[in-house]
Amino acid sequence: MSRVAVATSSRLGADAAAEVAELGGNAVDCAIAAAMMTMNTQPGVCALAGGAYVTVWAAGSAPITIDGNVAVPGIGNSGPAGEGTAVHLGYGGGLDTVVGAPSVAVPGSLAALETAWKRFGAARWDQLLEPTVRAAREGFPLPSAAHYYLCYSGATVFGRSRDGHAALHHVDGSLKDKGSSIQVPHLADSLAAIASEGSRIFYEGEIAAKIAAHVRDGGGAMTSGDLRGYRAIIRDCLCVELEGWQIATNPPPAIGGAILAAMLLAFRGRKMQSWDADSLAFLAKVQRAALWYRREKLDLSDDIPADAALLLEQARDGRLVNAFVSASTVHTSVVDSFGLGCAITASSGYGSGEMPEGTGLWLNNCLGELELNRRDPASLRAGTRLPSNMAPTIARGSGSVLSIGTPGADRITTALHQFLVNFLLLDLQIADAVAHPRMHLNISLHDNNIALEPGLGLGDDAQFTITRFPEPSMYFGGVGAALFDEVRGFSAAADPRREGATFISH
Numbered sequence: 001m002s003r004v005a006v007a008t009s010s011r012l013g014a015d016a017a018a019e020v021a022e023l024g025g026n027a028v029d030c031a032i033a034a035a036m037m038t039m040n041t042q043p044g045v046c047a048l049a050g051g052a053y054v055t056v057w058a059a060g061s062a063p064i065t066i067d068g069n070v071a072v073p074g075i076g077n078s079g080p081a082g083e084g085t086a087v088h089l090g091y092g093g094g095l096d097t098v099v100g101a102p103s104v105a106v107p108g109s110l111a112a113l114e115t116a117w118k119r120f121g122a123a124r125w126d127q128l129l130e131p132t133v134r135a136a137r138e139g140f141p142l143p144s145a146a147h148y149y150l151c152y153s154g155a156t157v158f159g160r161s162r163d164g165h166a167a168l169h170h171v172d173g174s175l176k177d178k179g180s181s182i183q184v185p186h187l188a189d190s191l192a193a194i195a196s197e198g199s200r201i202f203y204e205g206e207i208a209a210k211i212a213a214h215v216r217d218g219g220g221a222m223t224s225g226d227l228r229g230y231r232a233i234i235r236d237c238l239c240v241e242l243e244g245w246q247i248a249t250n251p252p253p254a255i256g257g258a259i260l261a262a263m264l265l266a267f268r269g270r271k272m273q274s275w276d277a278d279s280l281a282f283l284a285k286v287q288r289a290a291l292w293y294r295r296e297k298l299d300l301s302d303d304i305p306a307d308a309a310l311l312l313e314q315a316r317d318g319r320l321v322n323a324f325v326s327a328s329t330v331h332t333s334v335v336d337s338f339g340l341g342c343a344i345t346a347s348s349g350y351g352s353g354e355m356p357e358g359t360g361l362w363l364n365n366c367l368g369e370l371e372l373n374r375r376d377p378a379s380l381r382a383g384t385r386l387p388s389n390m391a392p393t394i395a396r397g398s399g400s401v402l403s404i405g406t407p408g409a410d411r412i413t414t415a416l417h418q419f420l421v422n423f424l425l426l427d428l429q430i431a432d433a434v435a436h437p438r439m440h441l442n443i444s445l446h447d448n449n450i451a452l453e454p455g456l457g458l459g460d461d462a463q464f465t466i467t468r469f470p471e472p473s474m475y476f477g478g479v480g481a482a483l484f485d486e487v488r489g490f491s492a493a494a495d496p497r498r499e500g501a502t503f504i505s506h
Contacts, residue, residue, distance in 0.1 A: 002026050002336040005490035006503040007480035008034040009330040009407065010143060012041050014501035016131035017334065021505045025123040027336035027403075028056060032113050032121070035344040036132045038330040039109065040191065041140040043168060043182065044149045044158060045407075046330045047362040049211070050348025051386075052109035053250050054116040055237060057394040057401065059339030063237040063248035065257075065392070067385065068112020070105035070366040073215075073222035074382035075229055081378070082219025084368050089350070091152040097350045098368030099157050101218025104354060105366040105377070105386060109346050111232040114199045119234075120340070129195035136360070137188035139181035142168075143499055145474065147178035153351065157365075160353030164362060187360025203227045207359055214356035215363070226382065233385075237394075240264050240312075243424040245402075249393040255298050256391035258308035259413040262290050264420060265315035272425050280439065280458040284450060287414055287441040290315075295443055299387065329390060329407035333492075335484040341403040343392030345412075391416060399486035402430075406495070408477030414440045415477030423481075430481045431493040438476040451475065474498050 001024050006017040013034035017025075020033040031054075039046045051070035057063035074081070084098035097103075117125055142150075150158060150168060154175045159165045163185040169175055176182070193201050201207050204227070212224040237248035240261045247264065250257035266286045272279050293311050301307045329347040352365035366386055367377050377386065389412045392405040402423075406415045415438060422433035437455035441448060441464070449465045452458060453472050469475070478498030483491045494500025 002338045002340070003490065003505045004030050004334055004336045005482040005484060005492040006030055006034060006332070006334045007482045007492045007494045007500060008332040009038045009478065009480065009498065009500050010042065011499070011501040012135060012140060013038040013332060014503040018503045018505065019131050020123055020128055023123050023127050025128070026120070026338065027334040027340040028116055028120040028342045029123040029128055031332045031334040031342040031344050032117055033128045033131060034332040034334070035113060035330070035346060036129055037135065038332065039346050040132050040187065041135055042143050042146045042330060043184070043362065044153060044351055045143070045146045046346055047348040047351065047364065048109055049107040049361050050109050050346060050364040051105070051107065051366060051388065052112045052344060052346035053254065053388070053390050053392050054112050055248065055250060055343045055392040055394050056116060056120055057248055057341045057396065058120065059401070063239065063394055065235050065237050065250050066112045066115050067233040067235055067254070068108035068115070069254065069385045069388050070108055070364060071226070071230065072377050072380045072382050072384045072386065073104070073106050073220070073226045076223050076225035077221050081221035084365075087156050089152045089156065091149055097365060099160065099350070099352050099365050101215045101220035101352065101354055103352045103365035103368030104215050104220050104222055104363045106222055106226045106230050107364060108230060108232060110194065110199045110202050111230055113344070115232040115234070116342070125198060126195040129191060133188055133191045133195055136184065136191055139183045141179045142176055142182050144178045145499055147175070150175055157351050157353040161355035163360065164353070164355040184360045186358050190359050190361055203230055207361070210356040210359050211361070211363070214354065218354065229383070242268055242420065245395045245397040245424055247393060247395040247420070250391045252305040252308045253385050254388045254390060255294060255304065256389040256413050257393070258298070258311055259290050259294055260391050260393070260416050262293070262311050262315040263287070263413065263417040265312060267421055267425065270425070272421070274426065275456055277457055280456060283418075283439065284441055284458070284464060288443065288448060290413075291410075291441060291443045329409070329412070331392065331405040331407050331478070331480050333403035333405055333480045333482040335401050335403050335482045335490070337484060339401050339484065341394040341401045343394055343403045343405045345390040345392040345405045345407070347390060389413065400483065402481065402483045404479060404481045406477040406479040407498070411440050411475065411477045414438070415479055419479050419481065430483050430491050434479045434481055434493040434495050437472065440476060472497050
């Protein structure tokens, strides 16, 4: 039986992984159990009917990423889709998004998790889902991160469905307090059916029929043909090397992995003792170059693999930085004593607010994520994967395997990059590498603003405006890292910026 180390987005998720580890589950089994729990017990933050990527690296094998991202709908749809409802939320300083049935993309999370289990799992499928089924049936505490988001979106977005609104609100319509017990009507039954029958019931059976009918009746484009035809795609990872470690991350057509790889390559060969003013200034240049490339090239690309390859070429030979001199997620990282690493990142956008009657399943609004979909999804062929920042990553060094990832929209890549620099170049322990202060450059046509946590001594720079945060903030992501070293054993760290949790089996 293998031992495991887990870092995930909630205490319930870590407990679910621990339960599966006791049954003989390996790293992939435990990661799936934790991911299922975090997706279904953090309302608003994530939901099962969204998208996910699973990166797996088994000892002696090549690393792969299982692409379960959401896809453009419309297979067999003869008429035009309706328009979603535009909403403005005060969350995150203010954002615009689109909700309702027309914002729903074809979900892929469940297909990706089941594909990973079929290829690598050691425990039974129903055992992986049992902790989540039980939590849904008995009730689970409303997490503070979910409560924070629902304070902005509870009425506007999640008031759109009768069962969803009832689960999150008191009879007088006020939002339940954080820590309150949440029971979503029908959710446990849907999860129990998936545990018993697998993903088939979600994509082809009774649940699929309810989802397709609900979206159709609400004016959305998704059809039963979209669900029936959805397949998770196994891709070779995008791999780079830094300080003797091989780092495998999410490949194109996702964008996050390419941005992370480019920023890592820009730091290759750089000698650092600390995040001094010179290193922070260089980091700002690297972030500006990579994020501008994304904005001006990758976001609008007709050939993302070719344009991502050009980005990496520029990063390798130094042109990336020199050329610029003048988007709610959950994550689980697991490693085991057999050297198997698994990283799962999942998202359902900001939530469409739609819940098909009798399912207890909130649907995504990934077609309505305006900051990710700078190309109109309606112009894309049905089945096309939508853009994504998600970058679940596995790294291997001499006798060690590391699994990492983070939620955090466009801060995913900058948070992971700084963690890896802290761990690989500055030789910090993983808990210190996770907790270390971070910065993130916000790119716009009018301003380059650096968001900065306390403890980083970046001086004023005329090229940037600086927003200094008074304390560490969940704005900068929530890195989860799990490490197995053949000599030193296990270690795991969950980001203190979020409600993450860890578990190491004995």
